[in-house]
Amino acid sequence: MAAFKQDQCVQRVGNQAHLSRLSSGLNQLRQQAAFCDVNIIVGHQRFPAHKAVLSCASDYFQGMFSSGFQESTMSEITVPGTEESFAQILDFAYTGYFTLSLRTVTGILQMACYMVITEAMDLCAEYLREVKGSFTIEDYCEIWSISNNHSSLADVAQIYRSYLVGHFSECVQSKVFLENSSASLMLEILSDEDIETYNTTEEQILQGTVMWLKYDWEQRKVHAVDLLKKIRFGLVPVDRLHKILGDDLLGMQQCKDIVEEVVKLSVTMDTASPPLIKSHPELFATRNTITARLDEDYDDASTAPTVLLKCKTKTACYKIAKLADIPNRYPYSDEKISLFRAFVSNENQLYAAIEVGYFDGEDGEESESHQNWVEANNFFRYRSETNEWILLPPMPEVMSLPKMVQMKEYIYLIGNVKYVPKSMIQRFNIRSKSWEILVDDILFHTSYAILLSTGQILVKGKQERAGPNPDGSHYGYWVAVVALYKPATNELLDVSVDTTLDEDSFFVEHDNNCYLETRSDGNEPEQVNRVICDFDSDRPTMVIGDVVEDKTLDTGNQFYPEFTFDKRKVGLIQVPCECKSHVMKNEAMTE
Known part of the structure; x- marks a missing residue:
């Protein structure tokens, strides 16, 4: 029998x-x-314990008993909290178990956080996730x-903050909320677009904010302006503003200025072009209003168009979930016959125009059938309630690469005439669902069009010239x-600039200034020039100015005009993007 050395038989x-x-x-x-x-x-209760056990269970007690503090030599130590909560925490320190209930979990969590007992905090957090409603x-x-002050409880804090946001009008009826909610919490809540639900109006949000301020006016009035800047005053009836705000708030000059600006703008609400929801979103756009554009996956003919939210917004990148495929196919073939251009009106309606397209089939009759189908099926509206495209009266003239611009109750289509x-x-008149041709003899091919804040449309195109060899x-x-x-006078005036514009050059309007972007590969701006415009005169002019260092004026794909809509009206889902300011969670957003 082989002999084993003693150190080969060691076993723990x-x-x-x-x-x-x-x-x-x-x-x-x-x-x-x-x-x-x-x-x-x-x-009023005394709990006997062993310092060694408490030190092992709690970072709070370990620091107290081992760092030379006065408490390390004391036989009695007072700890804040309730007797019931500490009794449960003490049980956990000795046994690893405690009993949680809806009535006791808050006190136990607070005690666990105070004493830095991580395992007890985790158990409370798990319980709170399960019973969150x-x-x-x-x-x-x-x-x-409690949870907002501890990084390990961040998800719990988010869950319970979301509830407060969604029930803000109820929260401000609670004395506990009015007494204990901080200005930072109020700013967080008012900055969250989800505060506005179908059951909470902007007027109620304003009323709740005023209630919080006036609950302790002398201490909180320093926060009044910051909080009121978060209110969408344009959505509150003008005749109610003074009554809701009261003398204290209106006595502050900055608050008074905000109200006066809203009253002045509200007078032009129906006649403003573009709508105030676009020009003054901080006042007139709902918190769920987002800016978007249509995009399409050209590599997959079976892919339905998706609405992508621009990364420059304050929310995230979304697409419409399960958007029905636009009926832009030849009825006798699986091939896609045409492209589309689309946008959304103020009524959250999505429209799409089909371009003329060409059918590559060899059969002459099929080609003619294709052209006839396009003539009768070229303009659609998306109905989000049923996820389907509704055929509208067709355009009088089917265009190649139509550009769409919406102004009040009209949709303007600017594009190339087929075969010419x-x-x-x-x-197109949205209300009467009727068409009219405005200008039919523009002697150049259009490239894109944008709606300016002046209510005019800037069109870029190209014109063929001939020269001698x-x-x-x-x-x-x-x-x-x-x-x-x-549009007001139905005039098209030449404002051509003294520079060469290629296909990857686009005009952008930003803060009432016009800019020219020259792009590389049609993507990132390679150069941005400020454009000096005089569009209000009888003879409008446009001159290229100096290069602008700031190249952040990109408006995305110019072939797809931007539009706005209420994200609550359409099912949305977050999509990954390269925007570093967004944390993508891929959470489904439903109506």
């Missing part, structure tokens, strides 16, 4: 029953006050306040053309 063994018996024995000694070397006083407003306020080297402008023959070349269309 254990017994769980022994650990349980040791824990149980220590707890019995505590209950009998045997060998205890400290009394913890909570409220079972508390009173007061409980939600307190749970959020010229462009035209026609418009050395041998006496002629050659064709293209020059850039820029025109300004005035």
Whole structure:
């Protein structure tokens, strides 16, 4: 038999029953006050305990007893909290167990956080996630306040803060909320777009904010302006503003200025172009109003168009979930026959125009059938309630690469006339569902069009010219053309600039200034120039100015005009993006 060396037979063994018996024995000694070397006083009750056990269970007690503090030599130590909560925490320190209920969990969580007992905090957090819809407003306020101060409870804080946001009008009826909610919490709530639900109006949000301020006016009035800047005053009836705000707030000059500005703008609400929801979103756009554009996956003919939210917004990037495929296919073939251009009106209606397209089939009759189908099926409206596209009266003239601009009750379509080297402008009346041709003899091919804050439409295009070759023959070349269309007078005026514009150059309006972007590969701006415009005169002009260092004016794909809509009206889902300011969670957003 082989002989083994002693160090080859070493084995570490254990017994769980022994650990349980040791824990149980220590707890019995505590209950009998045997060998205890400290009394913890909570409220009116004294709890005998062992410093060694408390130090092992709690970072709070370990620091107290081992760092030379005065408490390390004291036999009695007072701890804030309730007797019931500390009793549960003490049980956990000795046994690893405690009893949670809707009534006690808040106090136990607060005690666990105060004493830095991570395992107890985790158990409370797990319980709170499971019963998140079972508390009173007061409980939600307190749970959020406790968990918001600990990074390990961040998800719990978010869950309970979301409830406070969604029930803001109820929260401000709670004395606990009015007494204990801080200015920072109020700013967080008012900055959250989800505060506005179908059951909470902007007027109620304003009323709740004023209630919070006036609950302790002398201490809180310093926060009044910051909080009121978060209110969408344009959504509150003008005749109610003075009554809601009262003399205290209107006596503050900045608050008074805000109200006067809203009253002045509200007078032009129905006639403003573009709508105030676009020009003054901080006052007139609902918190759920987002700016978006249509985009499409050209690599997959079966892919439905998706609405993508621009990354520059304050929310995130979304797309409409399960958007029905636009019926832009030849009825006798699986091939996609055409592209579309689309946007959303103020009534959250999505429209799409189909371009003329071409059918590559060899059969002459099928080609003719295709053209006839497009003539009758070229303009659609998306109905979000049923996820389907509704056919609307067709355009009088089907266009190639139509550009769409919406102004009040009209949709303007600007594009190239089929088979003819010229462009035209026609418009659709949303209310009467009727068409009219405005300009049908534009002698250049359009490239894109944008709606300016002046209510005019800036159109960029190209025009073919001819020149002599050395041998006496002629050659064709293209020059850039820029025109300004005035809907009020139905005029199209040449404002061509003294520079060469290629296909990847776009005009952008930002803060009432016009800019020219020159792009590389059609993506990021390579150069941005400020454009000096005089569009209000009888002879409008546009001159290219200096290069602008700030290249953050990109408006995305210019072929797809931006639009606004209420995200509550359409099912949304978050999509990944390259915008570093957004934390993508891929959470489904439903109506």
